[in-house]
Amino acid sequence: MSRPDTHYTTGARDDGDQADGVVIRSTGSWYDVRVGEDVIPSKVRGKFRLRDDVDTNPVAVGDRVTVRLNEDRTGFITEIHERTNQLSRRAAGRRVGRESVIIVNIDFVWIIQSARMPAPNPGFIDRVLVTTEAHDIRAGLVLNKMDLLRKSDREAFESFRALYEGLGYPVLATSAETGRGIQTLREQLQGRTSVLTGPSGVGKSSLLNVLEPGLDIKTADVSEKTRKGRHTTTYAALFPLSGGGYIADTPGIREFGVLHVEPWELSHYFIEFETHLEHCRFPTCTHDHEPDCGVKAAVDAGDVDARRYRSYLNILDSIRRGEHDVGR
Numbered sequence: 001m002s003r004p005d006t007h008y009t010t011g012a013r014d015d016g017d018q019a020d021g022v023v024i025r026s027t028g029s030w031y032d033v034r035v036g037e038d039v040i041p042s043k044v045r046g047k048f049r050l051r052d053d054v055d056t057n058p059v060a061v062g063d064r065v066t067v068r069l070n071e072d073r074t075g076f077i078t079e080i081h082e083r084t085n086q087l088s089r090r091a092a093g094r095r096v097g098r099e100s101v102i103i104v105n106i107d108f109v110w111i112i113q114s115a116r117m118p119a120p121n122p123g124f125i126d127r128v129l130v131t132t133e134a135h136d137i138r139a140g141l142v143l144n145k146m147d148l149l150r151k152s153d154r155e156a157f158e159s160f161r162a163l164y165e166g167l168g169y170p171v172l173a174t175s176a177e178t179g180r181g182i183q184t185l186r187e188q189l190q191g192r193t194s195v196l197t198g199p200s201g202v203g204k205s206s207l208l209n210v211l212e213p214g215l216d217i218k219t220a221d222v223s224e225k226t227r228k229g230r231h232t233t234t235y236a237a238l239f240p241l242s243g244g245g246y247i248a249d250t251p252g253i254r255e256f257g258v259l260h261v262e263p264w265e266l267s268h269y270f271i272e273f274e275t276h277l278e279h280c281r282f283p284t285c286t287h288d289h290e291p292d293c294g295v296k297a298a299v300d301a302g303d304v305d306a307r308r309y310r311s312y313l314n315i316l317d318s319i320r321r322g323e324h325d326v327g328r
């Protein structure tokens with residue numbers, strides 16, 4: 001007997017309904033796929049695994065997928081949609097070049113800093129920005145603890161803010177304590193997949209608490225602390241926000257570092273250097289010791305901020321010493 005056409009649309013056992021969803025968690029061989037408000041534990045079909053020989057895992061947290069729904073409320077991932085970006089780490093214990101994709105399709109990385117206690121740290125910020133630029137991920141700054149800002153700090157604060165805003169990175173001023181700026185931050189998170197990253201003590205947990213009470217994320221920096229030196233454990237998960245969108249819990253963004261960046265490439269991720277590169281005598285100029293350097297000339301002329309140039313030299317140094325590519 002030939003199969004009736006309706007076989008594919010009636011939710012029959014072998015070819016059930018299909019739905020699109022987002023992978024919010026991965027537990028080895030199972031993936032939690034969020035479809036609407038439901039979470040469907042799903043497996044990947046064997047043939048997918050064969051299709052990809054570079055990555056250690058065919059599906060990552062953040063993937064938009066099509067699942068075929070089974071009658072027992074589980075699913076089969078039948079399609080992985082195109083990714084906008086991805087963050088990888090070297091797979092533990094694997095030969096060089098083998099990578100493990102930790103999270104994909106990030107819409108925004110927010111670098112959290114505090115106005116005081118601790119003071120903003122340009123070195124931290126610029127390292128994260130190199131990573132986001134290298135991976136084509138949009139980024140911005142959140143300056144928390146604005147209630148602590150003193151009159152005497154205001155000028156330095158405004159200059160700091162102007163620096164990053166001038167580069168095109170949005171800067172939000174918040175206080176988890178007074179509620180200042182929280183609504184603006186909430187609007188920025190709505191409908192997007194966002195990563196919040198920042199050093200210890202700047203108020204990430206406090207901000208999340210105010211933004212979405214009950215969200216049980218052990219924020220990136222806590223993970224950074226517990227994971228330091230333990231490069232075998234990596235995981236990520238997406239936490240749905242009630243207003244739509246997700247907060248990603250990932251290893252700290254800095255842990256991803258920048259894979260495969262050569263010293264001469266680094267300047268391309270300092271976006272304001274770009275227009276000055278053509279004035280360098282050498283195409284592989286690293287802008288530290290070479291003569292006739294367009295970037296150094298721009299720093300001297302005040303067209304490139306000296307703070308950013310200093311960050312650049314620090315990161316360049318890390319790369320040369322082989323530190324930055326393992327992401328610490």
Ligand code: GDP
Pocket residue numbers: 144145146147148174175176177178198199200201202203204205206207219221
């Ligand atoms: P995390 O390590 O980044 O998660 O930081 P926490 O959320 O644990 O906050 C560190 C400390 O800063 C805690 O004592 C918080 O109460 C305090 N804190 C957080 N946000 C603010 C803020 O906006 N203003 C002030 N004054 N204190 C804050």
Ligand code: ZN
Pocket residue numbers: 280281285286287288290292293294295296
């Ligand atoms: Zn140069």
